[in-house]
Amino acid sequence: MEFKITKKANLLTMFLIVFGIVFTGIGVIVETTFHHHGEHLGQRISGNLLIDSFFFFAIGLGALFFLALQYATETGWYASVKRIIEAVAGFLPVGVGLLIVALLTITIQQGAHIYVWMDPQTVAHDELIQGKSAYLNIPFFWIRTLVYLGTYLLFWRGFKTRSLLEDQVGGTDIHFKNYKKAALFLVFFAVFSSTSSWDWIMSIDVHWFSTLFGWYVFAGMWCSTMIVLVTLTLYLKKKGYLPNVNESHIHDLGKWTFATSFLWSYLWFSQFMLIWYANIPEETTYHLTRIKDFKFLYFGMFIINFAFPMLLLMSRDAKRHAGVLTFVGMVVLFGHWVDVYIMVMAGSMGGSAYIGFMEIGLMLLVLGIFIKVVLTNLSKAPLTVKNHPFLDESIHHEI
C-alpha cells in the first residue's frame, strides 16, 4: 500500500517551517535589540542549531540503530512496521546535513563559546584543556565527526537498498546479509555513540567528565526514537494504512517506549547519584550549574521523562491505547528535547539561557523539516514489506 501525504499534513509542515522561520527571526531581533546588543547572538544561534540538529539527527540514528537491532536479533514481530522505522532512519542524510551546518557554524566562530576548546586564547590559559588537546582539537574533531557520520550514512544506504531489493527478489540471502551488516553496524555504533556524544556534547563542559555520559545520551536518543515510531504508527493506522499492524504491535512499541524511558531514568539516576554521593568538586560542578540556572527545567525534565511513562504506561491497556500513548509520547519527547537543551545550554550560555522565540522557532523549523522528510520517505516506498522472512510471524503477531 502506498502512503500519500495528506493536504493537512503538508499544510502542517508548511506552518511549522514558516512559523519556525518567523519565530527565529523575532528571536534574532529580540537578541540583538534587547540583550547587550547581541553579543550572545552567535552563541545562541549556534547552540540552538546544535540542539535541534542533534536532537532530530539522533532520532534518525536511533531508528537506524533500532532497525539494526531487529536484524541482528532476528526479531519477527517488527516486520509490519519495518517501513516506518526505515522512514525515520531516512531522516539521517538531512540530519547529518543539519548537524554539519551546526558544527561548522560553531567551528568558524572559534567555538562560539560553546566548544571553548576551539578557541586558542582560552586554551592558552587553561591547563586542563591543554591536557586534552591531543583529543580535543579542530582537525581531529572533524575527522571523527566525518567518520561517524560517513559510517552511519553508509550503513543506512545499504539497509535501505537491500530492504527495497528484498521486496522484489525475496529469498533468504538478503536476510542473512542484513543480519551480518547489522551486527557490524552495532559494533561501530557501540563505540561511536559514546565517543560522538563526548565530542559533540560532553566537550561543551570541557572540564567535566563522566564515563557514563555516552550511554546516557544514547538512552535518551533511543527513547525519543521509540516515541516517534509509536506515534507515527498510530498516525498511519488511524489514516487506515497498515492493515497488518494490530494491537499487539502497538503494545510492543509501547513496551519499548516504557522500557527505554526506564533505561534512561536508570542511567540518569546512576550518574547523578554517584556524583552527588562522592561529592568530588570536579564532578559536581556539572550538576551544580544545572541546579543553579535550570533547577525547574532540569528536575522537571527528569520527573516528566521518568514518572510520566512509568505511571501512565505501566498497565497493559495503556500500552495499547492510542490516546494515552500519543499524549505520553508527546510530553516525553518534549522532555527529552529539554534534556538536550540543558545539555548544550547549561555548559555554554549558563544563566543567560532561556527558552524564547529563537529556541521555539528553531525547534519548530527543524521539526517541520523532520516531519516533511519522514512523510516523504513513507510515501516513496510501499508501507508493507514483501518477502521478509518473518512477515508471516509479524502478521500473526499476538500477545
Place this chain on the structure above:
Amino acid sequence: MADKIIYAMYDDDDVLKDGAKKLVAKGIKVAEVFSPFPIHGIDPIIGVKNTRLGIMAFIYGLTGLMLATLGMRFFMITDWPMNIGGKPNESYLDNMLAFVPVTFEFTVLCAAHGMALTYFLRNKTLPGLPASNPDPRTTDDKFVMELRLSQNSQFTETELHDLLKSTGIVELDQRDVK
C-alpha cells in the same frame, strides 16, 4: 445435590480447543479444563475470566513503596538523624537519592511476594494440599474437559456423550458426585 461429572479426554490441545469451541457454540457449558500446560486461547472459549492478580501486585508494590519511604524517613530523619559523609539530613528530600535503592528493592520485594502469596492462596496450591486432577495423565500428555450434568440440563447424558465423541476424544469417563 447429586450430580454427574463427565470427563472427556483428548490427546491434543488443539483438538480440545476446537472441540470446546463447537460444544460451547451448541450451548454446552464446559466446567473445567485440565491440561499439562497452558493452552493458548482456551480461556475465552470456556469463559474463564482473566485474573486480576496484576492489580494486586501493583497494590502490594505501592504498599512497599510507602512503607520504605515512611520507614527510612523515620529511621534516618526523625528518630536518629546521622551525619554521614557530611550529607545534609534535615529533610527526607535532602537525602532522598541515597534512599532510592532501598525503596526500589522493598517495592519489588512486596510486589513479588505479595503477589506470589495471593497466587498460592487463590489457586489453592499450598504445601500438602491434595491434587484434584481427574487423571494422572493430565500432567503428562492428556487434556481433560470436564462437563457437569447439572450445568447442562437441557441435554441428556447420551446427547452429551455423543456430542463429545464427535469432537475427537480418546476416552470418556463419568463419575457421580454428591
Place this chain on the structure above:
Amino acid sequence: MHKEAAIREPLILGHKTYHDITQDVCKPIEDKAPRMWYILFAIALIIGLYGVGSIMYLLGTGIGTWGLNKTIGWAWDITNFVWWVGIGHAGTLISAVLLLFRQKWRMAINRSAEAMTIFAVFMAGLFPLIHMGRLWLAYWVLPLPNQFGSLWVNFNSPLLWDVFAISTYLSVSVVFWYIGLIPDFATLRDRVKRPIPKRMYSILSFGWSGRAKQWNRFELVSLVLAGVATPLVFSVHSIVSFDFATSVIPGWHTTIFPPYFVAGAVFSGFAMVQTLMLVMRKAMRLEAYIHTRHVEYMNIVIMVTGSIVGTAYITELFISWYSGVEYEAYAFINRATGPYWWAYWAMMTCNVISPQLMWIRPLRRSMIFTFIISIVVNIGMWFERYVIIVTSIHRDYLPSSWSMHYPSHIDLGVYVGTIGLFFVFFLLFARFFPVLPIAELKTILKSSGESYKNAPDTHHGHDDHSETENNNNH
C-alpha cells in the same frame, strides 16, 4: 498460535511428542543415579566441607587469617562476593528478561540457570556474612529497634542497600523459580510409583491440578514476576557496583560502573550456564533440547555482553586520561603496568579478546570450544573484580603504606570451598528436580519442534486442521 518462520532453526530436535518431553526430563530423576554422579558429588562435598572447615577456623580465629594488608582492607572476600553475585545474574536474566523478549530458546535453560542463580547467590551471601566476624549477629543488618544497638542501620550506606538488594533478589528468584517448578513437580507426582518420592513430590507440588484458571493465573504471575525481576536484575548488580562507585577512590569512583557491572554479571553468568549446561546435556541425555542453536544463542549473549564490558574498560581508560586527574590516570596505569599487571592482562585477554572469537560461526557452534571459553570467561571475570578491588587500594596516596595482597590458605580454602558447595547444591538439584521446564517446553513443541516445523505435510489430520482454524481467527 503455531506460527514461526521456516527460517528459524527448530528448538526441539527429533520427533518428540508431549509424552516424550515428560519422559526425557523425568527419566534421569526416576532412574538410579549414575556412578559418575556419586563420584562428582563426593568430590564436590569434600571440597565443600574443606570450605566449611576453613570458615569455621576463620570464625574461631578472626579475620586476621585473611591476607588483608594495610590499605587493603577488602580484597579476596569481596572479590568472591561480587564474582558469585555476578554469576547469579544469568538465571533471572534468562527467565525474566528473555521471557519479556519472548525468546523461546530460554526454555531449554531457564530452570537450571535459575537454580544456578540461587546457589550462586547463596555462595555470594556467605562472604559478607563471614566478614562480619560474628556470624550469629548477622540479623543486626536489619532495621531493628534500638535496643539491639545504639543506632538504626545506616540507610545511606551502599552496603546496606546491598543487604536489601541481595535478599530481595534471592527471595524473588526463589519464588519465581518455585512457581515454575510446581506444575513440573505435579508431573513427577503423577508419575512416580515409589511411595516416599510420591509423597515428597506431592508435598512439593502444592496440590497443583492444571486447571484452566490456574494456568491463567500462572501465566500472568510469570509475566508480572518477569516484569519486576527485570529491573531487579539491573538494580542488584548496580547496587553492588555502588559499593565501590560511591567512594572517592580512583579506579572505583566512575559513573559507568552500574551498567557496566550489570553487563559483566550477565557475561559471567552466561559463561557459568554454558559450563554447566554443556555437561548436563550430555550426562542427562538432553541433546534434543539443548543443542547447537541454544549454545550459539548463549555465545552471542556472551559476545555482546563481553563487548559491552570491553567498551566500558576502554571508556574508563580513556576518561582517566581525558579527565586530567592524575590520581585517576595513575590508578589505571598502575593496573596495566604495576605489580598486578598480570591480573590486568589476564582480565583483558579473558574478557575482551576471548569472547570476540565468537564472531566466528563454527567456533560459537562448537561445544568444546564453548566449554573452554566459558571457563576462560569466568576466570577473567574473577580477575576483573580482583583487579578493580585490589589494584585500586593497594597503592593509595601515601607511598609509605603501599603494599600487596597475597591470599592466605584460608582465603583459598573458603573460595574453593564455595565452589564445592555450589556444585553440591547443583548436583542435588540435577538429581531430584526436573532440570527442564516440562510444562513450558510443551508449549513450544508445536511452533519450534523439529517434527512439527520441518515436515508439515506429513502431519495431516488434526494439526493441519488447527492451523487453518487459527488463520481464520485472525
